[in-house]
Amino acid sequence: MVSKDEIYTSLFHFGLEEIDAKIYVGLLQMGSVTVGTMAQKLDVDRGKAYRSLNKLRNMGVISTTFSNPTIVNAVQPSEALTSVIQKKEDEIIMLQKLARTLVENLNNYERETTPTDLSSFSIVQGRSNIYTRIGKLIQESTNKIFLVTTSEDLMRMYHTSIPDKIHARVNDGADIKIITNECNAKTMEIINQLGATEVRIGKLPSKSRMIVESKRQLIMSGAMKESMDLIDEVDSIMYTNSEEMVENMFSLCTHMWKKSKPMEMVSSI
Numbered sequence: 001m002v003s004k005d006e007i008y009t010s011l012f013h014f015g016l017e018e019i020d021a022k023i024y025v026g027l028l029q030m031g032s033v034t035v036g037t038m039a040q041k042l043d044v045d046r047g048k049a050y051r052s053l054n055k056l057r058n059m060g061v062i063s064t065t066f067s068n069p070t071i072v073n074a075v076q077p078s079e080a081l082t083s084v085i086q087k088k089e090d091e092i093i094m095l096q097k098l099a100r101t102l103v104e105n106l107n108n109y110e111r112e113t114t115p116t117d118l119s120s121f122s123i124v125q126g127r128s129n130i131y132t133r134i135g136k137l138i139q140e141s142t143n144k145i146f147l148v149t150t151s152e153d154l155m156r157m158y159h160t161s162i163p164d165k166i167h168a169r170v171n172d173g174a175d176i177k178i179i180t181n182e183c184n185a186k187t188m189e190i191i192n193q194l195g196a197t198e199v200r201i202g203k204l205p206s207k208s209r210m211i212v213e214s215k216r217q218l219i220m221s222g223a224m225k226e227s228m229d230l231i232d233e234v235d236s237i238m239y240t241n242s243e244e245m246v247e248n249m250f251s252l253c254t255h256m257w258k259k260s261k262p263m264e265m266v267s268s269i
Contacts, residue, residue: 013159014084015059019044020052024061027074034069059084119242127235131160134211134219138165141213144175146253147196149209151183153224154191167195179253179260180204188263202260209237212249217241220249 008021060083065071211219221237
């Protein structure tokens with residue numbers, strides 16, 4: 001049986017903060033209770049409890065009565081999580097429809113630019129933005145890719161659209177290789193599900209990430225926090241298409257690849 005902390009971490013990906021997850025899991029255990037009883041048993045401030053319950057009710061993961069006192073009850077997990085997923089899918093469909101019109105309108109304001117061979121550099125802030133940028137690099141890639149990062153970072157990527165993009169490119173014949181640090185068997189199994197051409201275990205230069213496509217583009221970051229938080233606003237990356245930097249980092253990754261061990265060999269030790 002997994003710990004509550006692990007469950008709280010998983011629920012975070014569905015939009016539940018720690019107090020929301022604590023209340024939802026607590027209600028599953030307690031059944032129908034009043035807000036006062038729930039707040040007391042979970043040792044949660046009543047004001048914070050009401051704010052969290054309003055959020056959870058709007059998400060469709062709890063139900064409340066109109067009685068006095070109010071009775072709260074957790075919605076059955078499969079129904080609750082399906083409700084959250086459905087809302088997110090509806091939001092995506094709405095954004096896709098808006099984007100089609102918005103792109104046309106915004107193009108009217110776009111200044112005509114002349115192509116340039118100058119290298120570009122940009123900084124992307126915020127973990128969710130970073131994973132979106134990594135996914136875009138993979139999706140638009142035409143050459144071999146090295147993805148070098150910690151097992152914790154790969155576990156976070158597993159909960160994004162990155163695995164789908166890796167699978168799609170590999171199915172089209174792309175070569176995407178992952179180098180990560182040694183981790184337990186369960187983590188290795190999940191990393192394997194990312195769909196890369198091959199995964200190797202080796203010594204990383206630091207707790208940072210590097211995604212490099214041969215001859216085209218490079219993403220690099222500094223040291224990262226080890227939490228599963230997908231909305232860490234402190235996390236940042238540098239993106240560049242500088243030919244010199246791309247080739248230097250690709251050569252480094254090639255050297256690291258040769259020094260690393262196949263995941264199967266590490267698992268069998």
